[in-house]
Amino acid sequence: MEYVILSPKLILILLAVKNKTPNFAPNLIIKTIFMNHYETVFILNPVLSDDQVKETVKKYEDFLVSNGAKMVSKENWGLKKLAYPIQNKKSGFYHLFEYTVDGDVITPLEVEFKRDERFMRYLTVALDKHAISWAERRRVKLKQKA
Amino acid sequence: MATSIEQQSKGKKDGEIRYLTPLNIDTNKKAKYCMFQKSGIKYVDYKDPDFLMRFINEQGKILPRRLTGTSLKYQRKVAVAVKRARHLALMPYVADLLK
Numbered sequence: 001m002e003y004v005i006l007s008p009k010l011i012l013i014l015l016a017v018k019n020k021t022p023n024f025a026p027n028l029i030i031k032t033i034f035m036n037h038y039e040t041v042f043i044l045n046p047v048l049s050d051d052q053v054k055e056t057v058k059k060y061e062d063f064l065v066s067n068g069a070k071m072v073s074k075e076n077w078g079l080k081k082l083a084y085p086i087q088n089k090k091s092g093f094y095h096l097f098e099y100t101v102d103g104d105v106i107t108p109l110e111v112e113f114k115r116d117e118r119f120m121r122y123l124t125v126a127l128d129k130h131a132i133s134w135a136e137r138r139r140v141k142l143k144q145k146a
Numbered sequence: 147m148a149t150s151i152e153q154q155s156k157g158k159k160d161g162e163i164r165y166l167t168p169l170n171i172d173t174n175k176k177a178k179y180c181m182f183q184k185s186g187i188k189y190v191d192y193k194d195p196d197f198l199m200r201f202i203n204e205q206g207k208i209l210p211r212r213l214t215g216t217s218l219k220y221q222r223k224v225a226v227a228v229k230r231a232r233h234l235a236l237m238p239y240v241a242d243l244l245k
Contacts, residue, residue, distance in 0.1 A: 041193070041234055082235035083195075092235070096193075123234055130188035138191070 018102075035070070035100040037132055042113065042122035043092035046079060053093050056118050061097070063112065069101035073139060086120050098127075098135060178215025182223075190223040192230035195237045199244075202228060206241040 018034070044053055061071065077094035086092070106124055113122045127135065182190070191197070201209055201216070201224050208228050211221040231237040238244070 043234065083232075083238040083241075084235055086235060094234075121234055123230060125192075125230070128189075134189040134191060 034102050036103050037072075037100050037127040038098070038106065038124055039127055039131075039135070040097045040099075040109075040122060040124045042095055043082075043086070043120045044095065045087075045118050045120055046089055046091045046093065048093070048118060052118070056116070057095055060109070060112070063109065064097070064099055064101060064105070067101065067105040067108075069099045069105065072098040072100065073135075074098075075142075089120065092120050180215055180217035180220060182220040183217055190220065190227040192227040192234070193236070195231050198224070198228050198231055198237060202237070202244070204242060204244045206238045206244055 015034075044056060048056070057074075057076075061074070065071065073096075075096040075098075077096065079091050080094050081091050082089070103126075110122070110124060113119050125131075181187075201214055203209055208225055211218065214221075216224060228237065232239050
């Protein structure tokens with residue numbers, strides 16, 4: 001990622017433009033300036049078929065990308081046993097997204113998760129610099145294993 | 147009554163045991179250390195339940211740093227990581243005979 005140093009005044013102006021005019025065309029460019037690194041793990045209902053799972057994952061990936069997110073990585077942990085039953089189910093499909101996006105997109109994303117009955121659990125975490133470097137090393141390790 | 151209260155208080159107390167040689171009590175001479183600071187781990191990952199297992203007891207409770215030796219900075223991170231792992235059903239909230 002490239003970093004550009006902005007003056008505090010300019011940041012304030014950009015923030016004001018972003019919040020006041022959500023449909024302003026250059027907004028997508030402005031939004032990339034306020035990108036944060038996030039990670040979302042979610043558990044899908046185990047009664048879904050493989051196609052339904054793929055479709056759900058695709059839907060939310062598209063949702064993120066259409067909101068200006070940049071996918072860093074996707075992981076499919078497959079059907080895993082839960083440590084305790086959720087909605088009387090003992091297993092679930094685990095998926096992980098890592099992406100950079102403007103923080104305003106997280107709330108609508110989680111609202112969508114809440115409304116979707118295929119979701120049993122989700123957790124979105126903002127990653128700091130240590131977490132990002134950890135995630136990179138983790139990916140390398142997983143690649144070596146595979 | 148031959149002994150007054152004053153005399154009794156001066157005398158040896160009941161139940162006091164005196165030893166001629168000091169007792170041999172084993173103490174742990176190995177100092178505890180924070181494994182995060184020692185091995186330079188900066189981030190505690192909630193996605194790795196096997197690793198977090200060292201910081202919980204048989205019931206799935208988070209162990210105090212009095213026992214694990216973790217520094218305060220990383221104990222907070224461990225606690226958050228365990229709680230996140232519990233939310234995602236990677237670790238149990240309650241259990242028994244976990245280890």
